[in-house]
Amino acid sequence: MKLKLATAALSALMAAGPALADLVIPDLSYRTGPYAAGGIPFSDGYNDYFTLLNERDGGIGGVPIRMVECETGYNTEKGVECYEATKGEGALVYQPLSTGITYQLIPKVTADDIPLHTMGYGRTSAKNGDVFSHTFNYPANYWDGASGAVNYLLEENGGDLSGKKIALVYHNSAYGKEPIRTLEELSKKHGFELVALPVDHPGQEQKSQWLQIRRDRPDYVLMWGWGVMNQVAVQEAANIRFPMENFIGIWWSGSENDVLPAGEAANGYKALTFHNVGTDFPVFDDLQKHVVDAGKAAGAGDQVGTVLYNRGLYAAVLAAEAIKKAQEISGNAEITPSEMRAGMEALEMTEEKMAELGLANFGPTFSVSCENHGGDALVGVTQWDAANKTWTLISDFKQTDGEVIGALIDEDSAAYAAENNIEGRC
Amino acid sequence: MFYREAGDFKTSYTDDSQTFPIKFDRYRYYVVLAVAFGIIPFVINDYWANALLLPFLIYAIAAIGLNILVGYCGQVSLGTGGFMAVGAYACYKLMTSFPDVSMFIHVILAGGITAIVGVLFGLPSLRIKGFYLAVATLAAQFFLVWLFNRVPWFYNYSASGQINAPERDVFGIIITGPNAPAWATYLFCLIFLAVSALIARNLTRGTTGRTWMAIRDMDIAAEIIGVNPLKAKMSAFAVSSFFIGIAGALFFAVYLGAVEVGEVFGIQKSFLVLFMIIIGGLGSIFGSFAGAAFLVLLPVVLKVVGVDVLGWPTDIVAHLQLVIVGALIIMFLILEPHGLAQLWRVAKEKLRLWPFPH
Numbered sequence: 001m002k003l004k005l006a007t008a009a010l011s012a013l014m015a016a017g018p019a020l021a022d023l024v025i026p027d028l029s030y031r032t033g034p035y036a037a038g039g040i041p042f043s044d045g046y047n048d049y050f051t052l053l054n055e056r057d058g059g060i061g062g063v064p065i066r067m068v069e070c071e072t073g074y075n076t077e078k079g080v081e082c083y084e085a086t087k088g089e090g091a092l093v094y095q096p097l098s099t100g101i102t103y104q105l106i107p108k109v110t111a112d113d114i115p116l117h118t119m120g121y122g123r124t125s126a127k128n129g130d131v132f133s134h135t136f137n138y139p140a141n142y143w144d145g146a147s148g149a150v151n152y153l154l155e156e157n158g159g160d161l162s163g164k165k166i167a168l169v170y171h172n173s174a175y176g177k178e179p180i181r182t183l184e185e186l187s188k189k190h191g192f193e194l195v196a197l198p199v200d201h202p203g204q205e206q207k208s209q210w211l212q213i214r215r216d217r218p219d220y221v222l223m224w225g226w227g228v229m230n231q232v233a234v235q236e237a238a239n240i241r242f243p244m245e246n247f248i249g250i251w252w253s254g255s256e257n258d259v260l261p262a263g264e265a266a267n268g269y270k271a272l273t274f275h276n277v278g279t280d281f282p283v284f285d286d287l288q289k290h291v292v293d294a295g296k297a298a299g300a301g302d303q304v305g306t307v308l309y310n311r312g313l314y315a316a317v318l319a320a321e322a323i324k325k326a327q328e329i330s331g332n333a334e335i336t337p338s339e340m341r342a343g344m345e346a347l348e349m350t351e352e353k354m355a356e357l358g359l360a361n362f363g364p365t366f367s368v369s370c371e372n373h374g375g376d377a378l379v380g381v382t383q384w385d386a387a388n389k390t391w392t393l394i395s396d397f398k399q400t401d402g403e404v405i406g407a408l409i410d411e412d413s414a415a416y417a418a419e420n421n422i423e424g425r426c
Numbered sequence: 427m428f429y430r431e432a433g434d435f436k437t438s439y440t441d442d443s444q445t446f447p448i449k450f451d452r453y454r455y456y457v458v459l460a461v462a463f464g465i466i467p468f469v470i471n472d473y474w475a476n477a478l479l480l481p482f483l484i485y486a487i488a489a490i491g492l493n494i495l496v497g498y499c500g501q502v503s504l505g506t507g508g509f510m511a512v513g514a515y516a517c518y519k520l521m522t523s524f525p526d527v528s529m530f531i532h533v534i535l536a537g538g539i540t541a542i543v544g545v546l547f548g549l550p551s552l553r554i555k556g557f558y559l560a561v562a563t564l565a566a567q568f569f570l571v572w573l574f575n576r577v578p579w580f581y582n583y584s585a586s587g588q589i590n591a592p593e594r595d596v597f598g599i600i601i602t603g604p605n606a607p608a609w610a611t612y613l614f615c616l617i618f619l620a621v622s623a624l625i626a627r628n629l630t631r632g633t634t635g636r637t638w639m640a641i642r643d644m645d646i647a648a649e650i651i652g653v654n655p656l657k658a659k660m661s662a663f664a665v666s667s668f669f670i671g672i673a674g675a676l677f678f679a680v681y682l683g684a685v686e687v688g689e690v691f692g693i694q695k696s697f698l699v700l701f702m703i704i705i706g707g708l709g710s711i712f713g714s715f716a717g718a719a720f721l722v723l724l725p726v727v728l729k730v731v732g733v734d735v736l737g738w739p740t741d742i743v744a745h746l747q748l749v750i751v752g753a754l755i756i757m758f759l760i761l762e763p764h765g766l767a768q769l770w771r772v773a774k775e776k777l778r779l780w781p782f783p784h
Binding site: 029031032036040069070071073075076077080081084085087088099100103104106107108110111112123124125172173174175177178180181200201299412415419420421 | 686743
């Protein structure tokens, strides 16, 4: 036994040594804890796409991809430990799927010259690549989400929201507070009244917030929730008979986990999105053939095609495309994190490219530049059909209010630059 | 054989009452200090600093603080997370208001502010004790977290309510922020821990500590023999909160760099530090170290063994971690209710007699 352990330890040490022939992608996942229901499908999708590339194409540009998974449990301290443990292996890009961990990592990755991709979460003003050199949040961010929701409501109401009352139910954390400032600006611009209702972590207790909604009778409710908070909110909304079609969640509040517990009552609930839903894309056939049927799927393999699985897959697609771009720019197949950063900054997603990947119309088209790390801010809306248990895209990816958001981004990133003595680099 | 007082003669009272009266103990202590200050800073890297040593050092300071209150003075407190938050936010406000002042001063001032807040929330201890006091301190925990979430002044009106540690230095060496070298952050925390432990050890050996222990053992009897309960309890709350505040300031500024109060300084932090002193040993400075080391290092060791050596899936290892740590806590409480410190004491007793036990 002792010998066995010693050999195991030795082989692990050898395996953990710098193997330069790989493209190392760390996956800071959370498959345990209160947010695991969201963490598992995302991580599965993220892993499965890279497995597909390894199995079908032999990696990217002929170099195999090595995934290093590290469990964070959505906990910032463990996130830091995971980051320190994996960065030495030549990690190309970090995607922590947690706004709290993102805030920790923004200064660290900048110092270590490793890019950080926070797709649809994290610090919104990181869109300003002039200040945040190593942080990317394309294709959309929270403030795009807030504006996308308001734009959708404007459309519903013939372009006029004055006199309407909109309630925001939010997770009382950095994540949930992000949209408030944007919504305040938008309420001034469009003349609607905003009521903000915080829900404390983890969000199982929301009776008082929904009682207030029942009393105030807002026309629409927006939600910035994550984990168990979402399903409780949908259930509470059903309990007070709030019309579901007037209830819109951010993309983190719009997965199967959130609506299934409420059953029929959740029918008509809407959520924002920046990528398409379902499995009606050619890439899923490849996934089925090379990954799922081959028994190589991550986790239990039962998440394929769920909203968050698709989001994890999309994150992996964008990372893989950035790797290709980086290989093209630098001329070597085995790129460094610094070259990866340059690749992400030059990334351009066109309709042809998406179709070529077997993902036609899966996500919006956008391009990244030195000044703009956030893409083109296109946001769509999906709706839940409780009878068929499916989400459908009911509003295509549309432009958000760049004028309001741009000003806020400039203000917030300027404050960050002043606090940390950062000079513009573009 | 080596470990005994026989032949170790003392010629003065000062010698006789020193912290480590046995020569072997004393030399071991000097060796530990020499390794910690003289060797580790030269071999440390980012992983060792950020994943193991910094959390250990900082939790050890917090555990010493809580141990003074719970272990020495017998006042149960569940407000540790809240008091650490006070230290962190005080440090943040000081760092951003006075950027040119040395970090040493900021951290000590943050400890002082926490001491004042601690005394304030310790006032109910004059009237209530035991579980009721635990509930009163629990109220402090929730109130403080709520306060730092609610009042934007504390987080300088940032959009997300997070606080971020800007880059600050000590004598020109960067201590906070992403560019701080691992050895500097390590030494900075180590100095605070060493001084805190020294102060705590000597306080508990002197009059102050004896009055605390008198209150702990029987408050009415203590009052009859002339211990002033107001002074004893308030000083315990002040000293304890001072150390916890320092730990909170270091936790935010040096270790994490960015903090969201509800997540980092929530109720689970209070429980974690309480578990540390229960496992380490109530009423023992060494126990604070042992408990902090146990609860910081064990999960990391289990993770390294499970994921990196055995190659198991990360979620299974994470679940096993909870099971194993939980089982060990229960085992300790059953087999050795006085904690790791008592195990150490028993080991020392055995060593004294070895190799001729009677």
